[in-house]
Amino acid sequence: MMETKRSTLAVILITSLFFLWGFAHNLDPILIPHLKRSFTLTTVQATLVDSAVFIAYFIMALPAGIIMKKYGYKSGIIIGLLIFSVGCYLFLPAAQVQSYNFFLAALFIIACGLTILETAANPYITLVGKPETSTFRLNLAQSFNGLAASLAPIIGGKLILVEGVSDGALAKMDLAARKSVLASEAASVQGPYFVLGSILVILAVIFYFIKLPDIRTNNEGRTKRSFWGVFKHKQLSWAIAAQFFYVGAQVSVFSLFILYATKSAGITEKEATYYLGVCGFAFLIGRFFTTFLMRFFKAHHLLVTYAFISILLCFVAIMASGITTVYAVIGICFFMSVMFPTIFSLGIKDLKEDTELGSSLIIMSIVGGAILPRFFGYLSDGTGNIQNGYYIPLACFAVIMLFGLKGQKITRNDIINQPNEIL
Template sequence: MTKNKYLFPFIMITSLFFMWGFVHNLDPILIPHLKKSFSLSTLQASLVDSAVFIAYFLMALPAGFIMKKYGYKTGIIIGLLLFAIGSFLFIPAANTQLYFFFLIALFIIACGLTILETAANPYASLLGPAETSTFRLNFAQSFNGLAATLAPIIGAKIILTKGYSDTELSAMTESAKQVALASEASSVKMPYLILGSIILVIAIIFAFLKLPEIKETEQKEGEKTGIFHALAHRHLSWAVAAQFFYVGAQVCVFSFFILYATKAAGIDEQQAAKYAGYGMGMAFMIGRFFGTFLMKFISAGKLLSIYALINVILCIVAITSSGTIALYAVIGIAFFMSIMFPTIFSLGIKDLGKDTKFGSSLIIMSIVGGAILPPVMGYISDMTHNIQMGYAVPLICFVVVFLFGIKGHKVIEIKSYE
């Protein structure tokens, strides 16, 4: 898969995929938890995702410049440090009992994740032969899927324990209710303290680790490069759009799953969290490994379009069905969307040469779809009083991914600008 000199660096980079996957997949636990703790509407609770993914939009280009000037290793260390700082800020956020403080902490974590993903995705793709780059990136991203399985299960045990039902809360006096909700909100302190400490240790390890700096095609004298030059690559422009809609769909499906499951299937939050981990997370993880295997026999673009089309159908089922059928439809969506992020990413930066780092930044920047589309789903859910109707949003998203897989990913040479 990789040359011997790339093996250990590839292992370390792969560990990063697990870590950011873990913190991202705590968000579906945080959303119902903070929704109850601060008596939020579905739209207000969706600001958890907005705080995270706005950071991707704001930090992606600075992350690209960091990588361009200082290299991948420096970018990774800076990203890890921001990740750790944001995690530690959950402690004062819980102490002050301010929802806005939680959003700031999540924003700082996401700034670190933006830099990490801008560095790690192309780095994993480039650590070896070009012809196996998509396979390699999907393999690394598979550990992101493992995190998607473990995070909801662990998070539910630590964060959602000893929760109060709406009936119990309504029976309390206002002062007792505030104390109870404050106690619930404080349950996030320990998991994020542990997470921040682990990330800080990993940052120290990377500081002393020798990583090979991967060189893309060198820029010739007088040859132009930059953001707009990178966007002139048609397949990159398509990838930016596809990633915007894909990430929006993924965040909608994962972040609202517990709320969806409690309404569509009539189960409680603890049961829903188990479905999120053992069902959604496991399906996502298995889908990654299975999809990576299938890419040995089916082209990445074709497989992407097939998976997207299946998810369009499953979204329709999620909207129209109820009970366990609804749950299994959404779990199926997780399985078939598992390969989408790394596949869109690797197809988008293919043959970019000197524009690779800017191309990577632009695709990461498009992750802002995760900030914009979940509030749309939340708004539709609030207006219709039916969270299932919100699945019209991911349905449209998967149509865009389908079009990218059919034709948008095809590389067309561009002429050099004079």
């Protein structure tokens, strides 16, 4: 009975982490237009927000796994929360000194904490409680991540995107007055991130004092595998590539939505934040609905269908005008909602003793979110039309469709005669 209560408490606390990192990620689309205006950035320069975040995933994925093995999941979660909170608190001096690079450094530190949290929470929530309900627990937790995706843009838009001086009036000011106005607007991030940082510290303290199941991976008796040998799994190699392009597409769609919608549909930033909230809600509904459909259809068939529909919607986002473009992007958010977990699960299927390394490599491929939005920005700035940037997500969904058609197929002779030492 006591162990059951501990497992239930663990699930509740860990589920809160899914919401918190989902909330943090979905504040980035609010930060991009906010910082773009505050520091007079180009679209390409503004995408450095995503670069700072997702490069951290590439750098920290393997170290995070080492932390879990050495100190356990609970300690990993506490470390992740504290690093996450440090990054939030750094927003205060970043706004004070008016340095874009300072903001990027703070975002990088936040993302380091998020990487550790995600590396710990995803497997931990499947390990606490009954094994037969592990999938349900993970899906339940992921739904709160989707909930955060719908709430963060609305809440962040109200708190961060303050009603400031118009661009026309700003252009007529002298340099000193313009800097003063922009500095005042930039300071709007301090309050929300201070509150978020404080919540994280409180949560870390709770995790420290609450007794939770201490689960650690036991590697005794396992044969050591070659690092490079893991790439002989065809489905894993394809999944790493597909996840790279998927995350690049998702970040391009969500993070640049406000910049896109204000240009393509001619709406205000405030209105765009509400539509971004609808995008998050569509993402959440898509995850629930498609999970239901997977009872009747094979996952890779749904992946191919969803990727194809997303390609068609990208064409609409490029060619159409007015509010139709916004509706097309909302549709994309619905159909890409289950791509990440589907690619992940198909990629690590039947890896057996290579599962841990394969999982880390797929997590590292999240770096696509740091790279591909830059190309979105280059294409938008180079052509003078932000709608053309959607050729990038279009190409990404084409790769995902290929993965669903052929890349997810498992080969049975892909780990024969591998060396037993780690290179």
